[in-house]
Amino acid sequence: MNELITYFNKYNTLSENAIKAISEICKPVNIKKNQDLQSIGHTCRTIYFIKKGVARIYYFKDDIEITECFAFENAIIARVESLFTGKPSRKAIQMVENSELIAINSTKLFDLYDTFPEIERLFRKIFEAAYVDTVNRVESIQFHSAEERYNTLLKENSNVLQRVPLKYVASYLGITQVSLSRIRGIR
Amino acid sequence: MNELITYFNKYNTLSENAIKAISEICKPVNIKKNQDLQSIGHTCRTIYFIKKGVARIYYFKDDIEITECFAFENAIIARVESLFTGKPSRKAIQMVENSELIAINSTKLFDLYDTFPEIERLFRKIFEAAYVDTVNRVESIQFHSAEERYNTLLKENSNVLQRVPLKYVASYLGITQVSLSRIRGIR
């Protein structure tokens, strides 16, 4: 749990009691490479913290698999469009490497919000930061060329390119595998 | 203030005291058509509720003006990438029509969170919903053609097309004015 507490502290420091309460709704999960952690069609009721490994959220558009995002060590991952609406998700979470996770039951977590405003605040801040990332992603996709987006990824998140198959990276960048390969070929 | 309270109730019903406290940090603002409500370069410390009118957030990319989003009556608008980070915003908010707004001081609002967890919860839920919208927008921009995006807008938000100049709509859709005109010409 230490990694998780350290992660929490970046957003909001919790009291001993709050940490204890959260600990009780967490459980460790190990997932093998390429296995789905959460499958399409189910409502998201778990927030995962990644201790080790890489996750991606993906879905299908016209039978083509699209990667929505990646998450690495010391980050959380959840299908927020389902978590916050209670609707079934059209998306799945898959582990790209053998991974160790901590599963946080979101139903129980949301109950804790009533007793621990500090926990509500913690997750408010976590998701506000994620929201900002998503706003920036809209800008990146919409107004930068595929090549610009690739170069930004290379510069700011090169571990994606080192640890994730390019076929996943391509749809994340909003282009085809062939286009990505062409862009990489230049220079 | 009635419209605002009605809007709040959709997310979280507030006690009398909480409503009173929020009311004290709100003030009415009237803005003429085409005028900027907030300008580029300043840190966002105000959340606006739109009683009447249309707002858009815009910024410049390579000297070209880009519309990030629109907001209409009974919605809030804020430059969250600045609001949640405290960094100056590269974006501006402009009113597309003569408008009546309620300005909520965000510094004071965040202070209220300490005394009123219900207010913190209210805005947590408001921004969670906005976050979900943004996640869906990423999907829309990234994996639908310009024509699909235009048709979706026409179907689900046709007031945008009725009330907003097409030159703003084009960059919102991630295309040029000329492309939008071409797409509209088909059929």
Added chain:
DNA sequence: CTGATTATTTATCTTATGTTAAATTTTACT
């Protein structure tokens, strides 16, 4: 109401990315 400005459309040409298919390289399994 009229002229001037601004917004929108149309036309032409260019370019980035998509599509399909094949070749090559890498990875995984026995």
Added chain:
DNA sequence: AGTAAAATTTAACATAAGATAAATAATCAG
């Protein structure tokens, strides 16, 4: 290690959207 499967690259051609410029339509100020 050797083979099959999967991933990546390369090639050739197609297409959607960009760029620029000009024409038309709509809006606004006096």
